[in-house]
Amino acid sequence: MGPVGNQVAEDLGVYVHFPFCASRCPYCDFATEARATLPHEAYADAVLAEIAARAPDWAGRTLRSIYFGGGTPGLWRADRVAAVVAAVHAAFPPAPATGGRAPHGPPEVTVEMNPGDADAAHLGALRAGGVNRLSLGIQSLDDDELKLLGRRHGRAAALAAFRLARAAGFENLACDLIFGLPAQPVARFAGSLDELCDLGPEHVSVYNLTVEEGTPFAAQVGAGRLRLPDGGVQVDMYELARERLAAAGLRHYEVSNFARAGREAVHNGLYWRGAEYLGVGAAAHSLRLVAASDRAAGPGTTAADRVAERRANPRDPDAYMRAARDGRLGPASVERLGPEARRREALWLGLRVLDGIWRPDFRAQYGVDPVDCAAAACADLQAQGLLAVEPEVLRLTHRGLLFADEVGMRFL
Numbered sequence: 001m002g003p004v005g006n007q008v009a010e011d012l013g014v015y016v017h018f019p020f021c022a023s024r025c026p027y028c029d030f031a032t033e034a035r036a037t038l039p040h041e042a043y044a045d046a047v048l049a050e051i052a053a054r055a056p057d058w059a060g061r062t063l064r065s066i067y068f069g070g071g072t073p074g075l076w077r078a079d080r081v082a083a084v085v086a087a088v089h090a091a092f093p094p095a096p097a098t099g100g101r102a103p104h105g106p107p108e109v110t111v112e113m114n115p116g117d118a119d120a121a122h123l124g125a126l127r128a129g130g131v132n133r134l135s136l137g138i139q140s141l142d143d144d145e146l147k148l149l150g151r152r153h154g155r156a157a158a159l160a161a162f163r164l165a166r167a168a169g170f171e172n173l174a175c176d177l178i179f180g181l182p183a184q185p186v187a188r189f190a191g192s193l194d195e196l197c198d199l200g201p202e203h204v205s206v207y208n209l210t211v212e213e214g215t216p217f218a219a220q221v222g223a224g225r226l227r228l229p230d231g232g233v234q235v236d237m238y239e240l241a242r243e244r245l246a247a248a249g250l251r252h253y254e255v256s257n258f259a260r261a262g263r264e265a266v267h268n269g270l271y272w273r274g275a276e277y278l279g280v281g282a283a284a285h286s287l288r289l290v291a292a293s294d295r296a297a298g299p300g301t302t303a304a305d306r307v308a309e310r311r312a313n314p315r316d317p318d319a320y321m322r323a324a325r326d327g328r329l330g331p332a333s334v335e336r337l338g339p340e341a342r343r344r345e346a347l348w349l350g351l352r353v354l355d356g357i358w359r360p361d362f363r364a365q366y367g368v369d370p371v372d373c374a375a376a377a378c379a380d381l382q383a384q385g386l387l388a389v390e391p392e393v394l395r396l397t398h399r400g401l402l403f404a405d406e407v408g409m410r411f412l
């Protein structure tokens with residue numbers, strides 16, 4: 001990163017939250033509402049108004065990605081998605097490379113989509129509207145499992161969605177699978193994995209099902225009506241995913257993510273390396289680096305002198321739309337992370353990437369070696385065989401990968 005005040009363009013991701021779904025899955029605690037009728041126009045107007053109002057605060061950044069998440073943004077009318085994509089591109093036009101930065105390709109533009117919502121016309125319109133990557137929420141290729149998860153699609157729809165997306169011109173397809181479902185045999189998960197690999201996606205994410213408090217799943221687990229597989233079985237499934245996906249040419253590059261070379265997720269990569277992101281839409285979060293003081297805004301200061309400002313938008317979609325429409329959209333909350341908190345967050349997120357944290361880069365960015373900023377935790381994790389401390393790199397061991405969340409908690 002360049003020095004503050006020198007306007008070296010820094011990478012930016014724009015996240016657009018679409019807070020609506022057609023129905024609510026029993027395990028989900030995301031910021032979303034099930035609605036029969038979607039406010040396509042009104043929601044787009046609010047998002048466009050927010051982009052116009054907030055983009056100037058982010059001037060000078062280099063747009064690397066736009067990510068439509070939710071909720072189910074695949075339900076949003078394609079012309080409204082295209083209007084938002086165009087507005088973001090207009091707000092952050094590409095600048096010539098400066099400061100010796102390597103040139104990079106056009107921004108990655110991703111829309112999350114449920115397979116049941118994919119039809120040829122809609123996919124074609126999204127592609128024509130500037131979307132170049134789809135994230136398909138396949139979750140499983142077993143009808144019983146999909147039913148248990150409360151998904152609206154079945155196995156046939158998932159397979160069809162993938163093929164329709166390819167036919168519509170999407171050369172970059174990401175697919176999600178969930179493992180560790182109640183009563184899920186390892187062999188059945190293996191079947192989903194193998195069939196997914198046969199389709200040839202560029203990117204696969206595998207998530208262990210977590211039972212979130214307050215969800216119908218949590219109530220059923222609490223009442224003993226659902227039983228999750230034990231930890232050993234979950235580890236077997238994770239190891240199996242690593243093995244089968246590697247054999248299919250998908251490199252394991254982050255705790256839950258696998259990709260073909262050059263197809264690693266750009267947008268999530270920004271989160272993992274502590275870059276800035278502008279979140280628009282109900283419940284969206286943003287992270288912006290700001291000068292900690294007047295002194296830190298002066299010439300010759302570095303990124304280490306800045307604090308991270310994290311902002312959350314109002315969660316209720318109707319309140320969000322009213323506020324954005326009336327030009328009085330304020331944050332629901334703003335939190336400032338000082339240098340110490342930023343470093344710890346950078347450790348927590350950076351270790352999720354399997355290549356680990358490059359110690360010289362960390363020192364340049366945060367002004368201290370990563371081992372020195374959490375010496376006791378690093379020594380402890382190293383002694384437990386969870387963390388490898390090498391002269392230039394800090395990374396999770398194979399065992400550390402299995403306990404990545406626990407390792408992360410040590411730094412927060």
Ligand code: SF4
Binds near residue numbers: 024
């Ligand atoms: S489709 Fe996704 S966001 Fe919507 S309820 Fe299901 S899991 Fe949650």
